[in-house]
Structure formats: C-alpha cells, structure tokens
Amino acid sequence: MVIAAYQGSDCVGLALAAQRKTPSSTGCKIKQLWLHRSGEQAIDQVWIEHNDFLVQRDNKAQIRLAMFEYLYAQKTLWQELYFGLAESSVIDTLTAKSTFYREVISSPDFEVDLLNKSHLNDYLADLSKNTRSQIRRTEKILSQTGDLILALAENDTQKKQFLHDIAQLHKEKWRNTEFGSGFDNPIFERFHQQLIFEEKETNKTRIYCLMLDKKPMAYIYILIHDKTWYFYLSAMKSHHDNRVKVGLLAHAYIIQQAISEGVAKYSFLAGEARYKRSLSNQPEASQKLICFYQPTLFMRTREFVRSAKSVLKNLLRH
Template sequence: MKILVSHYTLQDKSLLASKWTKLFIGSPNSVFLDWNWISAWLNSIPSTPIVIEAKINEQSVGLGLLCSNTKRILFNTFEIKQLWLHKYGDDEIDQTWIEHNDFLLDSSYEDATREAILSYIKTQFGRWHEFYLGMSQTSIQKKFEDVLGSPRTLVSSADFSVNLEEMHDVNDYLSSLSKNTRSQINRSKKLLAQLGTVTLARAKTTQDKQVYFKKLSQLHQQKWRHTDLGSGFDNPVFVNFHKALILDDINNSYTNIFALELNGDALALVYLLKTNHGWYFYLSGIQTHPDNKIKIGLLTHTLVIEQAIIHGVKKYSFLAGDARYKQSMSNISEEYQSLVCFSKSSGLLKLIEKLRQIKHIMTHSSTD
C-alpha cells in the first residue's frame, strides 16, 4: 500500500466539496470536519488555503487545508513562517473556534495516512518554522508528535461529555448525576413552573433561526462583552460565519438552536452542532434569574439532553471548557483538548525558545 501525498492551492471549491463529503462518510466524523463547517470557514477567510491530499490508487484517503502566514519577531528583524491546520492564524478570524481538529482521514488507513501527510509536511512541503494544531484531543496530538516532535502548548482544556448509550429517558440521565446536581435541576424546574408555562422550543424555520440568533447574540454579549475573553458576537467575522452556518442548514441536519421559554419569553438559548451519533454544545445565551435557586443553565441543558435521548443520540458533548457545570452535568471526562505549536529545529527558533524560558522564569520569580 503506497500513500502518495501532494499539495496545491485551492482553485475549485466544488471539486473539493465532492472529495471532502465522500471522504467524510468513511472518516471518524468529527463534527468540525463536516463540510458544513469547512465550507463556512472557507467563506470566512480572506485568502486561499493550501490543500494537502493523500491518495491510494488515485483514491483520496486524506485531506487537509493549511493557511500560511508570516510573523515578524525580535524587533521586526526575523520572519517566522507559520502553518495552521483549518485555522487562519489571526485571532479575530479564528474566534469562530474549531475543536476536535485533525486531517480528514479514511478510517481504514487513518494512522498511516496521517503519518504520511505529516512526513510530507516535515520534509517536502517547503520552508516553514511553526505548525499549529488545535484544538485537538491529546491522543491525536501525540500522533502528530511522533513525526513532528514535542510541541509547545498554548491553550489546554478539559473536554466533558455525557454518554447516552444506555439511557432510555431523562430519569436515567438524572440518576447518573450527583445528588446535589440532580436536586438543583429538579428544584429549578419546580420553581420555574410556579411562574408560568415552561417549554423547550427549537428553531425550525429561517424566521425562527433569525429571531433566536438575534436573542442568542444579545444574551451572549450581556454576559461576555466586558470580560477578558469578550463575546464573539461583537466580531463581524464570528457573526457572519455562524449566521451563515445556521441559515444555510435548511434541513436542520447540522445545527440546532433550542430555547427555554417561560410564558413565551426566551430565558436561555443553546446552540448545537450535530453528527449522526452526537450533539455538541457550542455556546449559549442565558438570562440570570433573580432567584438564585433557579439554575436556568442546568435546566436548559437537561431538557436538551432529554431531546437527545428521545432522538437516539449516543453522546452529548460540552466540548472544551473547565466550567463547573460541564463537569457536574457530565458522566465521562474525555481527553484534554489543546492548541499546540510544533517547531522545526533551527538556530533562530532555539534562540526564541530560550528567550521564552527566560521570560517565564523572570515572570514567576517576580510573583514569588
């Protein structure tokens, strides 16, 4: 079995779409490598990426999209050439935030194809200094390390999920939680019901989606706008990306927005991405209730998980994030996800790494 790897500048998006969707069927089906996400991402970046493709007997068994940019360092003296996998390399553009990142690979040849692509990038791709991967699970990252060496970690976070395979209804889910979490959910449901009619609605039509998206934006901005992280909904790139992703999903096969409503007023909205086997919680907008005994977020996720069970979904993922509620509502802790940087060996990069270490030591010494 010979795997041939090549790279070229993307010119025909429709041809790539055909290859990508066909390969995705036989891949591990990462929700972030679905063509819906990739197509929206291609429309959001200001330059054309490089396609890297692996073939066996003229059949595509691996695909990836790389963006290349140059960063000037050390008083603008030196140039560092960077490669980013399914990211652009710019904080504003990359706020759309991909997780579970990897090459798109045929499951039958997954490890061999990934190794062949990485060997090609390392030895034949051309001049580069840094290769960025992420957010990606630890097990995937280690396979990159086998070829590219140990990386530098920029961001790392736990990844929590709910295994729904053995659950027949929401009571099965609730019984898997701690007594305290279960009590908070049940009490919230009871207290909220005393205030009126509580319903979980889903955006089905284009009009529904536009209304929900606007409300979601407002609630998210209220919570995050004045924090260090900020709200993505203040970023036009982020807004246009996700709005297109949701509105272009005419059959609601890839996205969902659920709303917890009290007497028709949305108290919380949850935005999901979907595969055949899993629902992935991407973000939410939640009103803080004046009664601190009413946990709107916990109740909303519980009702959405109930819908997931009804629809035969096998996993409800909270994705990356160390928030306490994610841990308390999950019954399994998946691998950590990280954004990492692999570096080619060079005198310049060794100097840069030495300066980083000195800065780290000085920073920590000043806080002791």
C-alpha cells in the first residue's frame, strides 16, 4: 500500500506499507502492516534503520503524526502495525497515542559529533585514554611493518574487487550464525549491487579499505546523506597480535577523512558493540521497532500470553 499526505495540492508525505498474514499459535492468521518492511527475514535482511514516514522538512512532526493517526484508524487493514526501527524520540510521539503496543526491538545507537573538529586529534581527545591508546598503539605497530593507506574504491573495477572481498570475509564470520551472512542471501546482495553501482550523480555509497603495504586489512562500507556518514558494515582480516585493533584504526582513519570533507556526523547506527561505544563521543541513543495491536479480546489475550511466556523464560534462565 502507498500512503500519501497532502497539504492542498502538494504531496508532503509518503510511505509504503506491506500487508502480510502470519499464522498464530492458535492457527488463526494475523493481519499485519509493516512500514517499509515485508515482515519476512530474507527480504528484510537489508535492515532499515531510522525508518520513518518520508515527510518534508517543514512541519515534520505534524505530518508524521497525521499519517500515523490515519493509518492507525484503518482498523480493517491490520491487527498488528509495525513501525521502526526508528529513533526513540519518534517512537515516543506515536506510543503516546496508544497504550496497545509492544516493544519488539530496542537497540542502542551510537554517533560521533564532528562539528568543530578540524583534525583527528580533536576527535580523539573526546575518547577515553584507553581507546586513544589502542588506536595509537595499533597504528605504531602496523607502521613498523609497512605503509598504512586508507584507499577508496573509486571505479567499478575497484568496487567489484572490494565487494567480493567483503562478501568472502562476511560469509566466513556470519554464515553459521542465527540469521547468516547477508551475502548468502540473493535479495540482500542484489540490493547492495544496485546501490553501490548507481550512477555517480545519485550514488550515496563509499567502500574504504585500510591497507598495509597494499594488502587489505579492513573494509568499511558507508552510506552518505547530507552531512552525515552512516557506517553500514565492515569486514576485517584477523591479526596475530591481539594488541592490534584493526577495526578501531580503520574507523579512526575514515573519521579523519570525514573531518577533512566537513562532515557533521559519523553514525555507527544501531547495534550493541563495544567498539561503537568506545568510538562514540555522544550520549547513547536508541532505535526501536514497535508493534501496535488492536485492543480486541483475542489480540489482548495473545499479548498477555506472550508477556507471560517472556517472564517465565527469564525466571527459568535465572
């Protein structure tokens, strides 16, 4: 479904909502609406964050609320309405309109403020002494064995090579985890192929490689919007010396490049990770995926049973 908001004859808001029916434990099928998602793991593995209605900058909050209230009122279209992952501040304005919702995911979100930074040292000064020490020690150890270079894939040939290397490393690390590597998923891979090889005028992607004597050590794939660089994923080669923190150094070098280009913010996006926490110079924020549900007897009973199961599981775990 396409949802459009108009102010007079001007379109000021847009959204896509996917309709889906999913079986419940009782055998009944639940009607779901997902904002910019399908509700199916394989399709959604691309993973959308800051997932909000697409609204014009003026009166953003007012337009968002109007679109949500309209969608919320379409009772025949859904029993569950999924919104997010979105910033907590956005989610809070919506949950204030209904008490019938559950939090599906809440994930920390880390950022680096680069305003008023003119050099990498300005940024490093914001970090803990231990993090600064790890970055500088890594740079010193690696520099003693060769030349360190941060390379950007600037043409299709380089992009193909970098992407191939990323895919291989990513599969090695994630293939045997719960959701697997996205690079084993044709939908995920096709999406990023299209994104990375877009025309130069519209391309909002970059792939960097930290090299030691022209040999790849770490790849980092970022998305760019306005004055913000978003870290999407990385692929690292292991190092025999556990004092060497390749990931920390790679991010530091990219942040240095961002500062030189006048970037205002470097976002690590959602996901708990110690390196994100260590490299962030902003208070921890969060993004959430929320499921609103209809307050019918069936749905309220279902939510009660779900909550009871969760409590019991936590009790048994302890």
